[in-house]
Amino acid sequence: MAEQDEIKVNVKNLNFYYGNYHLLKNINLYFKKNSVCTLLGPSGCGKSTFLRTLNRMNDYTEGAKLTGEVLIDGKNIYDKSVDVVELRRNIGMVFQSPNPFPKSIFDNIAFGLKIHGIKNREFIAERVEKCLRYAGLYDEVKDKLHKSAFSLSGGQQQRLCIARAIATNPSILLMDEPTAYLDPASASIILDLITTFKKYYTIIIVSHNIQQAGRISDYSGFFLDGELIEFDEAGNFFTRPKDKRTENFITSRY
Amino acid sequence: MAELANIKKDDDPMPVFPINRGYIKRKKFYNGIAVFLAVMAFIIGAFPVFHIIYKAVALGHEYLNWRFISTLPTGFPIGAQGGILNAIIGDVYLVVIASIFAVPLGIGSGLYLSLFGKKRTNTFLRLLNELMIGIPSVVWGIVGFYVFSTNAGLGFHFGFSALAGGLTLGFIMTPIIALLTEQAINRIPSGYIEGALAMGATKWQATKSVIIKAALGGIFTGILLGIMNIIGQTAPLLFTNYYNTGMPTGITGPGGAVGDLAMLIFIYIHEPSKILHVKAEAASVVLLCFIFAIDLGLRLINYLTRKFL
Ligand SMILES: Nc1ncnc2c1ncn2[C@@H]1O[C@H](COP(=O)(O)OP(=O)(O)OP(=O)(O)O)[C@@H](O)[C@H]1O
Numbered sequence: 001m002a003e004q005d006e007i008k009v010n011v012k013n014l015n016f017y018y019g020n021y022h023l024l025k026n027i028n029l030y031f032k033k034n035s036v037c038t039l040l041g042p043s044g045c046g047k048s049t050f051l052r053t054l055n056r057m058n059d060y061t062e063g064a065k066l067t068g069e070v071l072i073d074g075k076n077i078y079d080k081s082v083d084v085v086e087l088r089r090n091i092g093m094v095f096q097s098p099n100p101f102p103k104s105i106f107d108n109i110a111f112g113l114k115i116h117g118i119k120n121r122e123f124i125a126e127r128v129e130k131c132l133r134y135a136g137l138y139d140e141v142k143d144k145l146h147k148s149a150f151s152l153s154g155g156q157q158q159r160l161c162i163a164r165a166i167a168t169n170p171s172i173l174l175m176d177e178p179t180a181y182l183d184p185a186s187a188s189i190i191l192d193l194i195t196t197f198k199k200y201y202t203i204i205i206v207s208h209n210i211q212q213a214g215r216i217s218d219y220s221g222f223f224l225d226g227e228l229i230e231f232d233e234a235g236n237f238f239t240r241p242k243d244k245r246t247e248n249f250i251t252s253r254y
Numbered sequence: 255m256a257e258l259a260n261i262k263k264d265d266d267p268m269p270v271f272p273i274n275r276g277y278i279k280r281k282k283f284y285n286g287i288a289v290f291l292a293v294m295a296f297i298i299g300a301f302p303v304f305h306i307i308y309k310a311v312a313l314g315h316e317y318l319n320w321r322f323i324s325t326l327p328t329g330f331p332i333g334a335q336g337g338i339l340n341a342i343i344g345d346v347y348l349v350v351i352a353s354i355f356a357v358p359l360g361i362g363s364g365l366y367l368s369l370f371g372k373k374r375t376n377t378f379l380r381l382l383n384e385l386m387i388g389i390p391s392v393v394w395g396i397v398g399f400y401v402f403s404t405n406a407g408l409g410f411h412f413g414f415s416a417l418a419g420g421l422t423l424g425f426i427m428t429p430i431i432a433l434l435t436e437q438a439i440n441r442i443p444s445g446y447i448e449g450a451l452a453m454g455a456t457k458w459q460a461t462k463s464v465i466i467k468a469a470l471g472g473i474f475t476g477i478l479l480g481i482m483n484i485i486g487q488t489a490p491l492l493f494t495n496y497y498n499t500g501m502p503t504g505i506t507g508p509g510g511a512v513g514d515l516a517m518l519i520f521i522y523i524h525e526p527s528k529i530l531h532v533k534a535e536a537a538s539v540v541l542l543c544f545i546f547a548i549d550l551g552l553r554l555i556n557y558l559t560r561k562f563l
């Protein structure tokens with residue numbers, strides 16, 4: 001089945017609970033290879049939580065409970081046999097608030113390579129520079145690569161975290177509001193990065209910026225109170241939404 | 255007395271509220287009282303410390319010289335002549351032995367409690383750890399005696415020695431380091447750890463390269479508190495090392511016992527000898543300096559590792 005082959009991530013009957021609080025309700029959707037999907041929805045509707053179910057970051061959240069399946073390349077990542085470390089090596093994640101490591105700018109990006117066992121210094125240096133360039137940060141930091149990452153501004157830290165996430169060639173990239181802290185020019189660079197990298201990755205983005213989402217999306221989904229209200233190709237989603245609530249949201253009537 | 259600012263129309267989106275001058279004045283007054291009390295508390299707390307230092311220096315100053323800290327005690331009663339080198343060297347032995355044992359064990363336990371263990375078991379282990387901190391040091395002395403010094407117990411036959419004493423002091427140090435390590439790690443923003451795990455780091459990789467570094471300050475504080483705590487102890491040494499007026503010839507068995515500043519002070523004060531009483535005062539000044547030096551040393555190491563790691 002050609003259709004099936006293209007699906008990278010397939011979410012089936014996903015329910016998620018924080019203790020007794022039933023947050024995500026029976027989510028069904030899929031993400032195709034080499035596509036960009038944006039997830040929209042009002043604050044607090046469960047977008048970040050959903051994103052974190054895709055690389056099992058909720059494993060450490062106290063009281064978190066999950067039912068249903070998340071199939072990546074056809075394999076349920078919540079299967080007992082799945083090695084979480086192995087799984088995450090294949091998935092890059094950019095968190096909602098920038099969280100650089102307490103290390104130098106250089107080492108923040110080199111970290112991912114090092115935990116993959118790469119020791120070749122030249123390769124690492126080259127890769128660090130390349131990632132910083134893609135994230136549009138290189139010119140700003142090239143003279144202080146060995147300074148602490150905390151000396152960067154919020155927006156610079158966010159771009160550093162993006163550079164960090166692409167350094168290890170993940171096949172899936174999860175980005176939680178990657179442009180939230182960025183000025184329009186920097187945001188534009190990140191959007192270009194996303195468009196460039198979808199040739200290689202499956203990219204899933206949470207966004208609050210409908211305009212930006214419209215510009216880069218191949219697919220889009222709308223969450224409301226933990227439910228997936230609508231999921232469709234971006235063309236239909238943004239111009240002819242089927243659900244009234246989606247329409248209200250994208251025309252900012254929420 | 256509330257003075258009413260001029261309130262505008264009903265549809266004012268943010269009506270100006272009446273300002274209660276009396277309330278603000280009162281709160282400023284309380285603030286003054288709180289500052290006064292804090293300063294008083296500091297003075298009351300600090301006074302005895304400075305007084306003790308002053309007294310000890312005043313009484314013992316004639317011995318505060320290089321000879322005193324660089325020669326062994328001689329004469330009769332022993333110590334009437336010579337210095338306290340045996341005790342200084344002995345403390346180095348004890349602190350080093352205790353630290354070799356307690357630092358890795360304490361940090362390891364702290365890491366386990368904060369990162370690796372199961373929640374249920376951890377609550378229990380944490381309680382146990384706090385209980386261990388509360389155990390009086392004399393009890394540790396008895397435990398150390400049975401475990402390390404006698405031929406009963408677990409089969410260690412260290413006798414009254416630096417090894418038996420140091421390990422017993424290590425018992426006291428370990429839970430303190432564990433507690434401080436755990437607390438330091440719990441204070442680290444969850445984003446660091448999540449960031450590393452999301453990259454596909456194992457827990458140990460995340461710990462090694464991100465967590466320990468961020469928690470280093472707190473871990474050093476734990477080591478420091480541990481050393482401070484054991485260096486003034488006499489009770490645990492009574493049954494495991496006692497005291498040696500000369501240099502040790504080993505760290506176990508006969509000849510393995512070492513001197514110790516706190517024990518020296520304890521013993522000298524109990525001797526009916528004016529000279530020894532004065533020397534005990536001088537030795538307590540040396541002990542204070544010793545603690546101060548360790549404090550500075552560890553702070554320096556902390557600073558340097560932060561800077562160059
Ligand atoms: N660790 C937690 N424990 C309990 N409830 C949580 C936890 N994390 C999030 N929640 C709750 O789950 C709901 C969804 O949170 P989530 O972070 O997924 O929202 P979001 O859609 O990403 O919002 P935003 O756009 O503001 O980032 C919120 O109501 C929040 O209070």
Ligand SMILES: [Mg+2]
Nearest residue numbers: 047048049096
């Ligand atoms: Mg969110």
